[in-house]
Amino acid sequence: MKILNLFLATAILSLSVISYSDSNEILVGEVGSLTGNEATFGTSTHNGIDLAFREVNKKGGVNGRMLKLLTLDDQGKPEEAALAVKKLITQTKVTAVLGEVASSRSLAMAPIAQRYKVTMLSPSSTNPKVTQLGDYIFRVCFIDPFQGHVMAKFALDTLKAKKVAILRDVKNDYSVGLANFFTDTFKKNGGTVLVDQSYSAGDIDFKSQLTAIRAKNPEAIFIPGYYTEVGLIARQARELGIKVPLLGGDGWDSPKLKEIGGSAIENSYFSNHYSEEDKSPQVVEFIKNYKEVYGSVPDGLAAMGYDAAKVLTLAMTRAKSLNGPDLRDSLAMTKDFAGVTGKITLDKSRNAVKSAVILKITNDGFKYQTTIHP
Numbered sequence: 225m226k227i228l229n230l231f232l233a234t235a236i237l238s239l240s241v242i243s244y245s246d247s248n249e250i251l252v253g254e255v256g257s258l259t260g261n262e263a264t265f266g267t268s269t270h271n272g273i274d275l276a277f278r279e280v281n282k283k284g285g286v287n288g289r290m291l292k293l294l295t296l297d298d299q300g301k302p303e304e305a306a307l308a309v310k311k312l313i314t315q316t317k318v319t320a321v322l323g324e325v326a327s328s329r330s331l332a333m334a335p336i337a338q339r340y341k342v343t344m345l346s347p348s349s350t351n352p353k354v355t356q357l358g359d360y361i362f363r364v365c366f367i368d369p370f371q372g373h374v375m376a377k378f379a380l381d382t383l384k385a386k387k388v389a390i391l392r393d394v395k396n397d398y399s400v401g402l403a404n405f406f407t408d409t410f411k412k413n414g415g416t417v418l419v420d421q422s423y424s425a426g427d428i429d430f431k432s433q434l435t436a437i438r439a440k441n442p443e444a445i446f447i448p449g450y451y452t453e454v455g456l457i458a459r460q461a462r463e464l465g466i467k468v469p470l471l472g473g474d475g476w477d478s479p480k481l482k483e484i485g486g487s488a489i490e491n492s493y494f495s496n497h498y499s500e501e502d503k504s505p506q507v508v509e510f511i512k513n514y515k516e517v518y519g520s521v522p523d524g525l526a527a528m529g530y531d532a533a534k535v536l537t538l539a540m541t542r543a544k545s546l547n548g549p550d551l552r553d554s555l556a557m558t559k560d561f562a563g564v565t566g567k568i569t570l571d572k573s574r575n576a577v578k579s580a581v582i583l584k585i586t587n588d589g590f591k592y593q594t595t596i597h598p
């Protein structure tokens with residue numbers, strides 16, 4: 225069934241390639257979770273990329289050539305992401321690949337992009353290992369050692385929580401990494417991790433882990449997971465009488481978090497790449513344009529997708545040619561790009577060094593608290 229879905233997507237894809245066999249076009253691949261437990265990640269990112277490409281094409285494209293985006297759904301599964309990127313590269317013959325959001329899926333894709341020397345740019349995979357897989361692999365976001373540090377300092381300094389619990393998703397490279405980085409900073413600065421429990425993506429009952437956590441009386445619980453499970457965990461924690469704030473990372477960023485978690489998720493905090501409350505003219509303009517096309521306020525994923533697409537097209541515009549090494553070299557030169565998620569400069573390790581924001585979840589949405597610079 226999964227394989228069938230992929231074939232279906234590919235069939236649609238090859239049809240569009242045939243009707244678009246205009247050699248003047250530049251084909252760009254995208255792999256994302258358009259369905260499944262992380263469907264909002266893929267959908268928002270896709271919308272952000274699509275908006276950026278529309279804008280570029282409207283202004284004459286990349287040196288006169290129009291951009292054509294070809295998107296495959298991986299349903300939130302690393303195996304599917306690997307198959308999808310291989311198809312995009314070997315069959316569709318895309319010039320570059322945008323994706324994935326989730327680190328576990330980017331980790332599955334990166335060796336393939338690297339092997340074929342096709343530039344891969346992740347909008348928002350934050351696990352350090354992603355770009356270590358090769359010199360064709362880039363990202364436009366910060367990485368988890370920073371994000372973990374930010375949340376550990378916030379817990380200690382702002383919430384005055386010295387004793388915390390951790391609940392991590394052991395099936396998720398991002399979650400495991402972020403839990404470890406948080407722990408490092410937290411302990412180094414005098415905090416204690418009372419208990420470190422785990423779950424696996426797809427679980428729906430977290431009562432036994434939460435009961436073990438409740439027994440230790442933590443002052444906060446760090447849950448570096450994705451929104452579907454985090455929403456359920458919040459509900460079950462409150463049902464068990466746990467009242468302390470829950471803390472998380474960018475994986476919480478979804479309009480669905482509040483739908484799933486209800487009021488149980490309120491008064492909790494997470495780190496993110498962007499805040500829709502940012503009043504800079506560029507962000508205001510982005511939100512306005514996005515709303516016009518998609519009818520909703522862009523989340524952080526949409527903003528990261530938009531920036532990734534813009535950074536990639538600028539690299540294409542100034543590249544000597546669009547062959548693998550030339551495009552890679554050009555992208556590596558990205559410096560001081562003014563994105564809607566902040567200024568983007570790619571370092572020697574092909575990562576962006578950027579600020580993070582902390583958002584508080586309230587009855588009235590995600591409220592901006594503070595910005596933390598690297």
Ligand code: PHE
Nearest residue numbers: 326327348349350398474475
């Ligand atoms: N940073 C997460 C990961 O690497 C993905 C993510 C990014 C999720 C931004 C939500 C928002 O897995």
